[in-house]
Amino acid sequence: MTKRLAAFLLALLPGLAFAAGDVKLLESNASVNNIASLQRGAAMYMSYCSGCHALGFQRYSRIAKDLELPEELVMDKLVFTDAKIGDHVKVAMDPADGQAWFGKTPPDLSLVARSKPGGPDWVYTFLKSFYVDETRPAGWNNTVLPGSSMPHVLWELQGSQRPIYQEGAAEALPVIERLEMASPGSMSAQEYDAAIRDLTNFLTYVGEPAAIKRTSMGVWVILFLAAFTFLAWLLKHEYWRDVH
Ligand code: HEC
Numbered sequence: 001m002t003k004r005l006a007a008f009l010l011a012l013l014p015g016l017a018f019a020a021g022d023v024k025l026l027e028s029n030a031s032v033n034n035i036a037s038l039q040r041g042a043a044m045y046m047s048y049c050s051g052c053h054a055l056g057f058q059r060y061s062r063i064a065k066d067l068e069l070p071e072e073l074v075m076d077k078l079v080f081t082d083a084k085i086g087d088h089v090k091v092a093m094d095p096a097d098g099q100a101w102f103g104k105t106p107p108d109l110s111l112v113a114r115s116k117p118g119g120p121d122w123v124y125t126f127l128k129s130f131y132v133d134e135t136r137p138a139g140w141n142n143t144v145l146p147g148s149s150m151p152h153v154l155w156e157l158q159g160s161q162r163p164i165y166q167e168g169a170a171e172a173l174p175v176i177e178r179l180e181m182a183s184p185g186s187m188s189a190q191e192y193d194a195a196i197r198d199l200t201n202f203l204t205y206v207g208e209p210a211a212i213k214r215t216s217m218g219v220w221v222i223l224f225l226a227a228f229t230f231l232a233w234l235l236k237h238e239y240w241r242d243v244h
Contacts, residue, residue: 032212037202039069043078048154051093052150055108061086130160157186
């Protein structure tokens with residue numbers, strides 16, 4: 001039984017290595033303790049992503065509370081459907097339409113910043129890696145998710161990139177060496193990086209909403225332990241005085 005299990009796990013290995021891909025992921029430096037960044041990321045998500053991707057585990061009211069936004073503001077600026085404040089973030093689009101339009105229903109992104117190899121870095125690098133590819137139905141491809149059916153919805157901000165192929169690679173199997181900006185968008189490279197860092201940060205928060213509390217609580221726990229250690233040390237001193 002264990003042997004069979006081991007063989008099964010071994011058989012999975014090449015698949016895992018492949019899943020991680022040979023694309024080098026960039027560091028997102030996402031930090032869920034930066035509330036301003038989370039707020040900007042939420043605004044971007046609702047404007048550019050929520051039309052296709054749901055966040056099935058996340059309620060608008062929770063976003064309002066965790067991101068320190070008044071509920072009226074969330075309803076006014078972040079909810080573009082007929083959803084109520086206590087509802088989950090759903091898409092307006094019918095999943096069947098998604099299938100028909102993109103060849104694939106856009107997946108729920110609640111856990112995407114946790115489920116991908118590299119986590120937030122995968123999402124960040126993915127959003128930087130779209131390039132023009134006329135052979136794809138949407139006209140775009142992506143080096144992090146080759147054959148991706150997602151169009152580059154942020155192209156007006158980033159601009160459009162074209163692939164530069166490795167020299168010497170077989171013509172039938174061209175290898176992309178890097179992407180080059182073909183026509184710039186409305187943002188500079190730094191502005192775009194900052195914007196998708198906010199977006200990645202927001203998706204990281206959505207993957208584990210408790211992380212905001214957990215990480216800010218960690219500091220207090222360490223401080224408490226330090227203070228407690230000091231007290232224990234004083235107490236030990238006190239006891240040993242009598243012994244000496
Ligand atoms: C027009 C619809 C559409 C919009 C808008 C859209 N996406 Fe997508 N997205 C898709 C589709 C379709 C896929 C599935 C791609 C595939 O697997 O081929 C996808 C896949 C993804 C994935 C990979 C998910 C996975 O599990 O493989 C991520 C991450 C993602 N989108 C993020 C975003 C973000 C962030 C935005 C907003 C900036 C956004 N998407 C906007 C259609 C969309």
